[in-house]
Amino acid sequence: MTQHPARRTVLLAAGTAALTAGCSKYGGEDSGSSSASSGQELAKTADIPVGGGKIFADEKIVVTQPKEGEFKAFSNICTHAQCPVASVSDGTINCTCHGSKFNITDGSVAHVPATQPLPEKKITVQGGSIRMA
Secondary structure, three states: OOOOOHHHHHHHHHHHHHHHHHHOOOOOOOOOOOOOOOOOOOEEEEHEEOOOEEEEEOEEEEEEEEEEEEEEEEEEEEEOOOOOOOEEEEOEEEOOOOOOEEEEEOOOOEEOOOOOOEEEOOOEEOEEEEEEE
């Protein structure tokens, strides 16, 4: 006689599979890496506000200008739950998924729940153009 799994076992397995699929929504395989290529122009320096920044979702990068003429770049993927960050304002890069905030100067955590800084990305600034390094 063939033994079939109990209904409880089948439901538990289905629930686990659904939960696993839902938790991977934002993560992706390579969520921290940039999809921008080396030398690619991201923006003109005039496009990045002093004390603020701009998110480049397709390139998975945030470029900030903490003070006049100083440009920084970070991954746009929040280190808490791998959601893409949503805005840059009041000196922070903001993730609206759970409220994490990161400093525009160095990517460090300004407000939890994130505990790890945003990874820095390499850029070059030449002749008014910001490019991937």
